[in-house]
Amino acid sequence: MxxxxxxxxxxxxxxxxxxxxxxxxxxxxxxxxxxxxxxxxxxxxxxxxxxxxxxxxxxxxxxxxxxxxxxxxxxxxxxxxxxxxxxxxxxxxxxxxxxxxxxxxxxxxxxxxxxxxxxxxxxxxxxxxxxxxxxxxxxxxxxxxxxxxxxxxxxxxxxxxxxxxxxxxxxxxxxxxxxxxxxxxxxxxxxxxxxxxxxxxxxxxxxxxxxxxxxWCQFSNCNTILRARKDYHDKLTRFQLCSPHLLTDSELEEVLEHVDDLVKWATEVKEYATKVTIETDKEWSKFKLVEGRSVRKFSDDKKVEEVCKANGYTDIYRNSLITLTDMEKLMGKEEFNTLLGNLVYKPEGKPTLVPRSDKRKELVLHNVKQEFGGKE
Missing domain, CATH: 3.90.320 (Lambda Exonuclease; Chain A)
Known part of the structure; x- marks a missing residue:
C-alpha cells in the first residue's frame, strides 16, 4: 500500500x-x-x-x-x-x-x-x-x-x-x-x-x-467547486456582458486572462454535477438527467457483412491508412523515419492567443499592404 x-x-x-x-x-x-x-x-x-x-x-x-x-x-x-x-x-x-x-x-x-x-x-x-x-x-x-x-x-x-x-x-x-x-x-x-x-x-x-x-490550484481534486475560483471569475461581472466593441483593449485582455479557465471550469462543473446526480440520485431545482444523443452502431459487423453479400451488396468497405502515430508504433521510430520520413509534414498550427509568460516563440504576422502604406 x-x-x-x-x-x-x-x-x-x-x-x-x-x-x-x-x-x-x-x-x-x-x-x-x-x-x-x-x-x-x-x-x-x-x-x-x-x-x-x-x-x-x-x-x-x-x-x-x-x-x-x-x-x-x-x-x-x-x-x-x-x-x-x-x-x-x-x-x-x-x-x-x-x-x-x-x-x-x-x-x-x-x-x-x-x-x-x-x-x-x-x-x-x-x-x-x-x-x-x-x-x-x-x-x-x-x-x-x-x-x-x-x-x-x-x-x-x-x-x-x-x-x-x-x-x-x-x-x-x-x-x-x-x-x-x-x-x-x-x-x-x-x-x-x-x-x-x-x-x-x-x-x-x-x-x-x-x-x-x-x-497552482489546477491539480486540486476540489478545484471544480472551489469558491475562490468563482470569486476570481466574479470580477468579470462588472463588464455586464458588454459587446466586445464596447470594451477597451485593456478590458479585452482582462477577459482573455479568464477565458481558458472559464471554459475548462464550465465543463468540470457540468461533469461534477452529472456525476453527483448519477451516484446519489440528487434532484436539482432547474436541471434533470436525460439520455444524451448517441450514434447508431451495428451490433454484429460479421452478420451485417453476410446479409449484405447475400443480397448482392459488395461495395461495403472503405480502406484508409492507420494514423501516423499508430504507423510509427507499428514500424518503430527508426524504420518509420527511413521509409516514410520524407512523406511526413507538420502543417502550421492555428494562431492562438496565450499569456506573455508562455514560453513559445511569438508569432509575428506581417500585413504587407499596411507596412508599405497600401490600402486594403
Whole structure:
C-alpha cells in the first residue's frame, strides 16, 4: 500500500500558496487518471534502468503502457544520470548514489515525507534528480518547493555524515525537452525552511489560512467547486456582458486572462454535477438527467457483412491508412523515419492567443499592404 502525506512534496506549491486546500481535499476522491498511471509506469521503468546501470539486481516492470516512446525517454533519463555520475567521478572517485530514497522532512512539515528519484552525494555537493514524465506543464527547478523539500529531507539524513555545502536540484522532463537545474546552499535552504516553510506548513496542516485562486490550484481534486475560483471569475461581472466593441483593449485582455479557465471550469462543473446526480440520485431545482444523443452502431459487423453479400451488396468497405502515430508504433521510430520520413509534414498550427509568460516563440504576422502604406 502506497503512503500519501497530507502535505506532500509534489503538491507543495499548492499548499504553500493556499494552506487550507490539503484538508479540504481530504473530503474528495483522488482519481487515478491514465496520465498519472502512465507516469507511475515510466518512473518504475526509469528506476529499473538506473538500478541496472549501477549494477544492482533488478527486474524490468511489465505494463501495456510501455511503448517505444517511454523506452526512449527513460533511456534518455538513465543516460543523463550516467553522464552526471561519470562527471562527478572525475573529482569524487566514490560518490554515493541512491534510487527511490524515502526522504523525511517532518521537522519542518507535519508528517512530511516524499521519495527522491535519484540522489548522488559527492563530497560537498548533494545532487537530486527528479523525473517528470508529464508533457502538459513545463516544470522549472528554480525555487521549486518540491525539490527544496526533497533537499531538506536528504540533508536530514546525510548532512551530519558528509560536509555538504550546496544542493544541485535538477528536473528532467524528457517529453518537454526540458532539463532545469537550480543550485542552493545549505544555508539558503534552511533559511527558507525557517522563515517561510514552517509557518505555512503548520497553517496547511490545521486547514487554516486563505485560499488564493491561481494556476497552482489546477491539480486540486476540489478545484471544480472551489469558491475562490468563482470569486476570481466574479470580477468579470462588472463588464455586464458588454459587446466586445464596447470594451477597451485593456478590458479585452482582462477577459482573455479568464477565458481558458472559464471554459475548462464550465465543463468540470457540468461533469461534477452529472456525476453527483448519477451516484446519489440528487434532484436539482432547474436541471434533470436525460439520455444524451448517441450514434447508431451495428451490433454484429460479421452478420451485417453476410446479409449484405447475400443480397448482392459488395461495395461495403472503405480502406484508409492507420494514423501516423499508430504507423510509427507499428514500424518503430527508426524504420518509420527511413521509409516514410520524407512523406511526413507538420502543417502550421492555428494562431492562438496565450499569456506573455508562455514560453513559445511569438508569432509575428506581417500585413504587407499596411507596412508599405497600401490600402486594403
Amino acid at each position: 502506497v503512503e500519501h502525506a497530507i502535505l506532500s512534496a509534489s503538491s507543495a506549491h499548492r499548499w504553500l500558496t493556499c494552506p487550507p486546500l490539503p484538508q479540504l481535499e481530504r473530503f474528495f476522491e483522488n482519481k487515478t487518471t491514465e496520465v498519472a498511471h502512465e507516469g507511475t509506469v515510466a518512473h518504475s521503468l526509469a528506476e529499473y534502468k538506473v538500478r541496472k546501470l549501477i549494477g544492482e539486481k533488478t527486474r524490468k516492470p511489465k505494463s501495456k503502457s510501455i511503448d517505444d516512446d517511454m523506452e526512449q525517454h527513460t533511456d534518455d533519463y538513465a543516460f543523463y544520470i550516467n553522464e552526471l555520475l561519470q562527471t562527478i567521478k572525475m573529482r569524487t572517485p566514490d560518490p554515493i548514489i541512491l534510487i527511490e530514497q524515502r526522504l523525511d522532512f517532518s521537522n519542518y512539515v507535519p508528517d512530511g515525507f516524499g521519495t527522491g528519484d535519484c540522489l548522488i552525494i559527492a563530497d560537498k555537493t548533494l545532487y537530486i534528480i527528479d523525473l517528470k514524465y508529464g508533457r502538459g506543464v513545463l516544470v522549472d527547478a528554480e525555487d521549486n518547493p518540491q525539490m527544496m523539500l526533497y533537499a531538506l529531507g536528504a540533508l536530514n539524513i546525510f548532512d551530519a555524515l558528509y560536509d555538504i555545502e550546496e544542493v544541485e536540484m535538477t528536473i528532467f522532463q524528457p517529453r518537454k525537452y526540458n532539463i532545469s537545474t537550480s543550485v542552493k546552499t545549505v544555508n539558503e535552504l534552511k533559511e527558507w525552511a525557517d522563515s517561510e516553510l514552517k509557518e505555512k506548513a503548520e497553517l496547511a496542516f490545521k486547514g487554516e489560512g486563505v485560499v488564493k485562486y491561481g494556476p
